Amino acid sequence: MTSGPTANWNMSSRWNMSLATAGDPWGQALGAPAGNTSSPVASSAANFSNQFVQPSWRIALWSLAYGGVVAVAVFGNLIVIWIILAHKRMRTVTNYFLVNLAFSDASMAAFNTLINFIYALHSEWYFGEAYCRFHNFFPITAVFASIYSMTAIAVDRYMAIIDPLKPRLSATATKVVIASIWILAFLLAFPQCLYSITKVMPGRTLCYVAWPGGPKQHFTKLYHVIVIVLVYCFPLLVMGITYSIVGITLWGGEIPGDTSNKYHEQLKAKRKVVKMMIVVVLTFAICWLPYHIYFIVTGIYQQLNRWKYIQQIYLGSFWLAMSSTMYNPIIYCCLNKRFRAGFKQAFRWCPFIELSSYDELELKAARFHPIQQSSLYAVSRMESSMTVVFDTNDGDNTHTSCKKRAALRDTSFNGCSRRNSKTISTASSLISSLHTSVKDYS
Incomplete structure (x- = not known):
C-alpha cells in the first residue's frame, strides 16, 4: 500500500498529513523514499517537524479564533432553527431550506472544526478509528448540504419571481428535496469513509484516506476534481445565473402603469429576501475560495509544504472556510426583521435587549387580513x-x-x-x- 494522506480533499488536514508523514515509508508525497527508515532520514523528519512547533501565545490566539467560530456557529444556527420551527409564520419554503442550511453549518462546526484544528496543531490523532472515518466523511456531506440548500433557495426564488403563476413547492415536496440533497451528499462522501484508516507510527497516530493505488492514481485525482466541482463551482454557477436574472428583473425596472402601494410593498419585500440570500452566497464563496486555492496550489507545487509559514497559511484558510458557518445567523438578524425579532426574543433575558410589542407581533401568525x-x-x-x-x-x-x-x-x-x-x-x-x-x- 502506498501513501494516501496527501489525497484528502476535506478537512481531515491533508497538509497535516504531509507534514506528519515526512521521512516515513508512507510519506512519499514529500519525497521520502519508500522503505527508507535510516536514522539520518528520521532525524531529518524530526527537524522538519520541529520547525512547525508554535509558541504558546500563537496557539492560544488560534484556539480563541477557532473556539469563537464554533460557539457563534453552533448557538447562532440553533437559534435560527428554533425561530423557524417554533413560529408558524416562519414556516415557509425558503425558511425550511434555511433550517437545513443551519443544521449542516451547526453540525460542521460542532463535529469537525475543533477536531481538525487539534489534529493540525499536534499532528496526532486522539479520537479513534471510528471517528476518523466520520471525520473524513462528514465535512463533504455537510458542505454539500449547505451549498445545495442555498441553490434550492435560489431556484425557488427564480421560479417565484420570474414565473409566479406556476405552483410553488409544497411542504412535502420541500422535504423530498431536502432528503434528496442529503442522500446525494452521503453518496459523494462515501469513498472518504470507505478508505479512511488510522495508522500507529512511532510516537504518533495518523488518520487519513488510503486510496487504492495511492494519491496519484487517476481515480483519486478525478474524485477530488468532481468534489470541488460539485460542492463549489457548479452550485455557485447556478446561483450566479439565477440571482443575476432575478436581480435584473427586480431592480431593472418597474411594471409600466402599476403604481399601487400593494405592488411596491411586494417588490420591496422580494428585493429584501433576494438581497439577503445574495449576501449569504457571496459570503460562502469568499470564505471557501482561499481554502480551495490552497489545496490546488500545494497539490501542484508540493515543495510548498516545506515552507516555514505554510502552517499559518493553512490554519488561516481553514479558519476562514469554517467561519462561513457562523455568518449566516448574523446576516439574517441584520437583513430580516422577523429573524431580528426572533433573536431579540431568544436573548430577551439580556439587560440591553429590548423586545417591543411590534417585535412580538412579527413572529405571530396573522389571523386577520384586511x-x-x-x-x-x-x-x-x-x-x-x-x-x-x-x-x-x-x-x-x-x-x-x-x-x-x-x-x-x-x-x-x-x-x-x-x-x-x-x-x-x-x-x-x-x-x-x-x-x-x-x-x-x-
Missing part, C-alpha cells in the same frame, strides 16, 4: 346587488306580490349561485395567492 376581508366583502356586495328584486304590483295584491318577490329572490339567488360561486372561488384563490406571496417575502 385586504383579504375587504376583497371578499366586495364580492359579497356584488352578489347581494344581483339578488335585489323590485316589485311594481299595487297594494291590492300584497300577499301575491310577497310570494312573487320571495320566489323571484330564490330563483335569482339559485340562478346566480353557480356563476357567483366560481367568482368567489377565483377571487379567494387570487387573494390567498397574493397574501402567501407577501408572507413568504416579508
Whole structure:
C-alpha cells in the first residue's frame, strides 16, 4: 500500500498529513523514499517537524479564533432553527431550506472544526478509528448540504419571481428535496469513509484516506476534481445565473402603469429576501475560495509544504472556510426583521435587549387580513346587488306580490349561485395567492 494522506480533499488536514508523514515509508508525497527508515532520514523528519512547533501565545490566539467560530456557529444556527420551527409564520419554503442550511453549518462546526484544528496543531490523532472515518466523511456531506440548500433557495426564488403563476413547492415536496440533497451528499462522501484508516507510527497516530493505488492514481485525482466541482463551482454557477436574472428583473425596472402601494410593498419585500440570500452566497464563496486555492496550489507545487509559514497559511484558510458557518445567523438578524425579532426574543433575558410589542407581533401568525376581508366583502356586495328584486304590483295584491318577490329572490339567488360561486372561488384563490406571496417575502 502506498501513501494516501496527501489525497484528502476535506478537512481531515491533508497538509497535516504531509507534514506528519515526512521521512516515513508512507510519506512519499514529500519525497521520502519508500522503505527508507535510516536514522539520518528520521532525524531529518524530526527537524522538519520541529520547525512547525508554535509558541504558546500563537496557539492560544488560534484556539480563541477557532473556539469563537464554533460557539457563534453552533448557538447562532440553533437559534435560527428554533425561530423557524417554533413560529408558524416562519414556516415557509425558503425558511425550511434555511433550517437545513443551519443544521449542516451547526453540525460542521460542532463535529469537525475543533477536531481538525487539534489534529493540525499536534499532528496526532486522539479520537479513534471510528471517528476518523466520520471525520473524513462528514465535512463533504455537510458542505454539500449547505451549498445545495442555498441553490434550492435560489431556484425557488427564480421560479417565484420570474414565473409566479406556476405552483410553488409544497411542504412535502420541500422535504423530498431536502432528503434528496442529503442522500446525494452521503453518496459523494462515501469513498472518504470507505478508505479512511488510522495508522500507529512511532510516537504518533495518523488518520487519513488510503486510496487504492495511492494519491496519484487517476481515480483519486478525478474524485477530488468532481468534489470541488460539485460542492463549489457548479452550485455557485447556478446561483450566479439565477440571482443575476432575478436581480435584473427586480431592480431593472418597474411594471409600466402599476403604481399601487400593494405592488411596491411586494417588490420591496422580494428585493429584501433576494438581497439577503445574495449576501449569504457571496459570503460562502469568499470564505471557501482561499481554502480551495490552497489545496490546488500545494497539490501542484508540493515543495510548498516545506515552507516555514505554510502552517499559518493553512490554519488561516481553514479558519476562514469554517467561519462561513457562523455568518449566516448574523446576516439574517441584520437583513430580516422577523429573524431580528426572533433573536431579540431568544436573548430577551439580556439587560440591553429590548423586545417591543411590534417585535412580538412579527413572529405571530396573522389571523386577520384586511385586504383579504375587504376583497371578499366586495364580492359579497356584488352578489347581494344581483339578488335585489323590485316589485311594481299595487297594494291590492300584497300577499301575491310577497310570494312573487320571495320566489323571484330564490330563483335569482339559485340562478346566480353557480356563476357567483366560481367568482368567489377565483377571487379567494387570487387573494390567498397574493397574501402567501407577501408572507413568504416579508
